[in-house]
């Protein structure tokens with residue numbers, strides 16, 4: 483898309499007319515038929531309307547209360563009613579959930595990809611999903627994977643279930659109509675959706691061609707970041723997270739397929755009904771979406787460039803305070819006002835690894851080559867920063883620039899403390915930009931000193 487989505491003023495109706503509930507990890511409850519939610523208990527002998535009660539646990543039973551996530555689903559038939567799981571045929575082969583030297587390799591090189599083209603052959607969300615990089619293991623419940631997808635077809639009579647981790651989906655092209663066991667979400671480019679581990683969901687494409695990014699985290703869940711000295715308000719507000727309301731469909735569906743991602747492999751199981759047969763539910767474990775234009779950015783108002791952590795929308799923590807398994811940070815439209823300051827992102831090397839994508843517009847550190855739908859990876863301690871054109875343009879403007887607004891842009895970063903390995907198909911992709919390094923090669927020395935080195939190198943060469 484070439485323009486940002488409108489920032490709907492009413493969080494319950496932005497970009498669609500579906501009804502949502504609002505809040506982050508609230509204890510929600512919703513019923514599609516009056517009286518379908520059992521009262522006073524979760525697991526009655528007989529549920530209203532003859533429904534089955536089924537609990538979906540997102541954390542161990544004994545996780546501390548403030549982290550404990552679970553939901554009770556009241557459904558026409560329980561999820562267990564299916565034929566045995568079989569490996570998916572033909573195999574998928576491009577999803578990884580345990581990164582090792584048989585499926586991925588490592589490089590400190592700066593990597594960048596052009597936007598991948600939408601396939602011409604019929605490809606749904608699951609077939610079009612492929613892992614770019616990641617680290618750790620879904621089996622050991624510690625790690626992450628970054629995937630991208632291109633798709634052109636809805637998932638007919640098939641639902642996906644990820645046993646490995648949570649998906650944070652960032653659509654870049656085309657809306658996603660996501661049907662989940664808790665109800666439906668319409669997710670436009672500029673919005674993101676989280677499909678927590680274990681939820682069954684199906685992705686339909688109302689606009690056809692579709693492309694986007696997915697961050698998957700193993701062994702933890704996304705949270706809102708602490709706000710520290712920012713105070714009680716700012717960044718992503720809990721009330722702007724939208725959770726579906728209960729919705730169920732005609733339940734008899736012979737030949738329905740559940741595709742289960744389990745240890746990075748896909749398995750299928752047949753059943754004779756739709757998994758979207760939940761008439762009521764209550765709990766704090768649910769899929770949700772968030773409109774990135776609602777993010778309230780904070781920034782420096784006098785001098786210097788703040789660290790990008792101030793733009794964190796969601797964080798998947800490790801056990802170490804302040805060290806993220808995966809942070810999701812954005813670079814939204816905002817005013818730059820810092821005085822006598824190099825305003826674009828600084829040159830740096832980071833002990834964390836940074837994967838970036840662009841949803842629309844341009845990115846402040848790259849004048850060329852980083853395109854909507856493209857991606858870049860700067861791994862642990864790999865130097866990076868603005869390209870030569872951005873540096874020269876910024877310096878040539880001098881110190882007297884007034885406030886500048888960065889508009890019509892939405893870039894994002896997945897940042898992890900784990901060092902990613904890169905899948906072979908991503909390294910061998912025709913969309914990889916072999917000339918990426920060239921964007922910095924032209925950075926000249928502006929050194930004006932007359933120290934020991936002044937005679938050789940740059941100055942002697944007249945640079």
Ligand SMILES: O=C(O)Cc1cc(O)ccc1O
Pocket residue numbers: 788789790826827828830836847866867895
């Ligand atoms: O590398 C990047 O472009 C992301 C980034 C942005 C920023 O404003 C400061 C640090 C940083 O890593």
Ligand SMILES: [Fe+2]
Pocket residue numbers: 830832836860866
């Ligand atoms: Fe960076």
